[in-house]
Amino acid sequence: MVIQEETICAIVTPQGIGGISVIRLSGKDAIGIASRLFQKKSGKPIINASTHTLHYGFIVDPVSGEKVDEVMVSIMRSPHSFTCEDVIEVSCHGGVLISTKVLEAFIREGARLGEPGEFTKRAFLNGRIDLAQAEAVIGLINAKTEAGMKSAIWQLEGKLSKEINMLKDEVVGVMTVVEAYIDFPDDDIDIPVNDLTDRISIVIGRIERLIGGYYKGRPFREGVLTAIVGRTNVGKSSLLNTLIGEELAIVTPHPGTTRDIIDGMVHVCGIPLRLLDTAGLRITEDAVEEEGIKRMYNSIDKAELILLVLDVSEPLTEDDKNILEHIREKKRIIVANKVDKGIVIDNELVAQGCPIVHTSVLNGEGIEELKGIIKQTIAGMGGKETEDAAVTKLRHKIALEETKKECEMFLDTCNKGVPLEIQAIHLRRAVDFFGEITGVVTTDDILNKIFSEFCIGK
Ligand SMILES: Nc1nc2c(ncn2[C@@H]2O[C@H](COP(=O)(O)OP(=O)(O)OP(=O)(O)O)[C@@H](O)[C@H]2O)c(=O)[nH]1
Ligand SMILES: [Mg+2]
Known part of the structure; x- marks a missing residue:
């Protein structure tokens, strides 16, 4: 085992108001520090307490003698702990002020604030887990699907x-x-x-x-990055909201409503999508809108799948043609929207070998078909949910x-x-x-x- 000189501590639960907050101490002096600050209800010190035991009492400021909080303390002695070192976990009341006070008390008694990932790093350095397993810890915390x-x-x-x-x-x-x-x-x-x-x-x-x-x-683990693009006012934000099932993006009859990228996660037929709603393309003098359009082009570059929305009730415009040209090399689905207003665009003109779905986001027509096509397209990209190695x-x-x-x-x-x-x-x-x-x-x-x-x- 690699003996680390310093005992580290950190609040391990999310910052904010909650039922409880947990503060963890790990290292040679963890039990010593805790026993100097902790007064067990029975008055018995915890310095010699057995491993994997739980104790009820108070954290008491050693200088003023004031009670800081009523807590439960668990003891895990080396090597049977997360880090392989002596570990103490203190569950205190879940307020920002209380947990910070307890943490400060530990630091005053000689612990140092742990760096990001330092507990897991110690587990790795002490040979309890290897590096691939240590990385799995962060994978588990960050898992979105x-x-x-x-x-x-x-x-x-x-x-x-x-x-x-x-x-x-x-x-x-x-x-x-x-x-x-x-x-x-x-x-x-x-x-x-x-x-x-x-x-x-x-x-x-x-x-x-x-x-x-x-x-x-990968698509199943991280979600397929999917950009919804098109000229202004064709129904991109309405489509995002419909797919996500909530009013995330602002929808108005005015062209140029969306200025920045709106990002939402959704499962479509079991496949996680990270949907990006983007600013509609048009010539504009407005600096904010112009920046939004720049971001729309960046999203196209990054995205693995493009949903190009057209207003099928109006003839193709120059803006439509520009975007069609821009996404020619990308995996894409054309969403020919607003069919409730009539169809004037010819499929042949726009599809060019990619799927096209007629929808009316307004009344829900074609949405289930679109979901099916999204699933098929991703399956065609080689995406497969796998539990194999x-x-x-x-x-x-x-x-x-x-x-x-x-x-x-x-x-x-x-x-x-x-x-x-x-x-x-x-x-x-x-x-x-x-x-x-x-x-x-x-x-x-x-x-x-x-x-x-x-x-x-x-
Ligand atoms: N008739 C009809 N109107 C629709 C449909 N889908 C969206 N709309 C309307 O079209 C208008 C523009 O919709 P948005 O979703 O804001 O369009 P957008 O493409 O995000 O627009 P920008 O953000 O300005 O680029 C709104 O008034 C919507 O209610 C549809 O299928 N049929
Ligand atoms: Mg919009």
Whole structure:
């Protein structure tokens, strides 16, 4: 275990008014600090209390003797705690002022405020979880969808790490054989090239499956970024509100109503969409509207799916044509809206190989059909909800791609009869890239970056 000199503390529940607030202390002096401030109802000090016990009493200011709050204190002794260190959790009344006062008391007694993710970082440094599991903690906290939550739990349970370690062991096995032939070149036996290349080919296949899962599962984990675009007044904001089921965006009969991006999450036929409503396109002198239109174009660039709304009751305008041209390369669905006012636009003119749905957002016509088409289009993009082994973090995907590259270079060197020393180097690098995922091979920079994504108190 890596002994950290400092005892850290933080409020681990969200800031604000609530039933209770929890303040966590972790480190060598956690129990000492708590016992100096805590007066148990029975008067018995908690310094020698058993692990995993709960105590009722008061936090008392040691200088003034004043009671700060009535609390419950739980004790988890090293190594059986989240961080593997001695951990104290104090549940106090959930007011901002009260929890801050308790926290300040701990700091006065010698604890220091924990940095973002520092508790989880200690769990990693103490070997309770590996790096992939530590990242799963933040994945779980930030999960926006059921699928995202399932993948994070799968990773937190160490299943990704198990799969990675299995593949790594296989590459180490092949490397050991190659290195043995380097060390004993005089032996009269030929290296079993076919066996080794077969084993590495299987590893490559499994890496490809993991990487494939990253792409296939992503829309389900993170939501498909979908921009609703079109010229002014065609019904974009009305469509957003209808899909989301609440009046999130302002709708008026006046063109140029939406100025900024409105962002909402919604499930369409089981698929999470992150919908962006954007400012309608038109020539404008208004600086705010102009900025909104710039943002609309940015949303088009970022979006994975575009819903282009047209007013089908009016002939196409120059603005319609400009946007149609701009999104030609994107995955898109045309929403031919306002059919209740009549249809003057010809499908052929606008569809150009992408689906077109006639709707009247005003009376709900075509909305269910549109949802079906959205589902089909995303399925066509390769989106698949998967509970299989899949990586969810970009960092892991990149490390796996590098591993795969090294394995492929090994195969290539085998075929070309390149010296064994060079073959072994590729295998060694592959092993190191696997190690980056679980944190066996890592740098302070990588660790700092990963843990800075956490909130304070986790
Ligand atoms: N007749 C009819 N009117 C509609 C329909 N959909 C929207 N509208 C009306 O069209 C007007 C503009 O709707 P919005 O949703 O604000 O249009 P928008 O595209 O967001 O407009 P901007 O934000 O200005 O670009 C409102 O008066 C809506 O009630 C429809 O299907 N039929
Ligand atoms: Mg609008």
